[in-house]
Amino acid sequence: MAKAVNSWDWEIGNKTSFWNHSLKELWAYRHLLAGLVRRHFLLNYQQTVLGPLWILFQPTLTLVTYLLVFNKLVGISTGSIPPILFYLAGIILWNFFNDSFTGTSSTFKEHAHVFSKVYFPRIIMPVSVICTQLLRFGIQFIMLLCVMSYFSFTGDFSFPFNSGLFALPLVILNVGAFSLGLGLIFSVLTAKYRDMTNMVTLGVRLLMFLTPVIYPLATIPENVRWLVQLNPLTPLFELFRLAMLGEGTVAPNALLYSVGFTLLLLAGAWLLFNKQGDKLIDIV
Template sequence: MVPAEKKLTWQIDAKSSYFDFNLPEIISYRHLLFRLVRKEFLVNYQQTLLGPLWILFQPLLTMVTYVFVFNKIIGVPIGGKTPPVLFYFTGIVLWNFFNDSFSATSKTFRDNIHIFSKVYFPRLIVPFASIITQFLRFLIQVAFLIVILAYFMVFKNLKFTVNAYIFAMPLVILVVAMISLSVGLIFSVITAKYRDLGNFIDILVRVLLFVTPVIYPLSAVKEHIRWIVQLNPLAPLFELFRLGLLGEGTVSPFYLLYSIIFMIFSLFTALLLFNKQSSKLIDVI
């Protein structure tokens, strides 16, 4: 007799599920993930004059501009005893992390359709690679930030004591990363379907910068309009980041919890939407 037929182990259906989250499959493609991260670095800095130094130059130049425009010309009060250079650089580094991660993940479909339409692999690998790339860049910038901080302590007699909030840093980074990933994923699906919304994203991000405490501290916002900034789930994270690194910031547990809940909610929405839509979108783009 013929031995019992071996089971057919996989199945492709006409319907895709919201909950089709196959973690072992993603893990089996981890080498692709690392290669994609490596590719980002290699491709971005090949045939450039300064190479990877751009990772530092870009925030440095932005910082110089901000110090000049917002501090010297307009005179935005930053309060406290922190030198403007450190104040702005801290905000810029975290903002860049959010901004670059978000804009990279929101282009997941648009920029990779030529690969997605030719070969199957778990699509989440691509946005994950974007986030990891941005995270590495962020780490390099943070290291540079610490160098600047050390400079101010040694040569400018800046009094700085490490406070307990430094231990909240991993949480801040995680929440910022997850918010940018999930909002980016949601927009990657939406803009693949409705292309014109891509323009909207740029404006949205620009507006968001102004309601995030990057160029001003939350404490400098007038009481009666402070709620606008506090509505932004990123705001407490930026304040906490400064509090941890520079010892100055306004953080309340309530708003921090609000950010975390926002993160969980958006992450769920993003993964469900992405699972449901990612194979359908290939026909649409």
């Protein structure tokens, strides 16, 4: 008599691994990812007065604040770039990082009830947050192009059309990967230690002042510039402005440092997330 062979598609056990999720498995759940992106996008603007217009209203309100405080009161120079364009470019890129990082850092706290009831690759949740924020960034990027076109029409600005335009995908992907890697690490920490949520909020605020969002890197004194250059986001913001507005301080070694740091961070964070993911369900 032939011996029956048990077979199954997947098994839930008490063992975890650094290599829990393969790319093949993630691809198998691509439809779930698309559904989560749609859900995240719609839930943010349902039952609101402005609806999706919040995507444009938020950076516009921030822009007005920056113009009044940093341009009029403090008097930070933006070089030959119109202040509106300078600040708007920094705002939309920073919003992409900020919203992606804070959204992924609370993955276990916000979705523990789902993780404990149904199986799917846990990494789908933070990736869906990044994709949602990438969609919002795309809409705000179109707004930036419209404002640039207006200033070009009035003669106060001319499109640079430099080789940095080809680096825009690298900048956007690097910022998304950096925020994902950082968010994965803090998603584990915030699940274990509740007070880390406060550290995330405070840390993001402090990090903004070490990132050339409201000032160009060239205006920082040489003796303290190294502190800003330690931030892997610095060359990305400078390259983004160089590509879009024609002015920015970017060194090849700084860009390589940013890309290398992001790759190592994302790889380590991915392994940590896989290893700790199932263990944290009982904690949260």
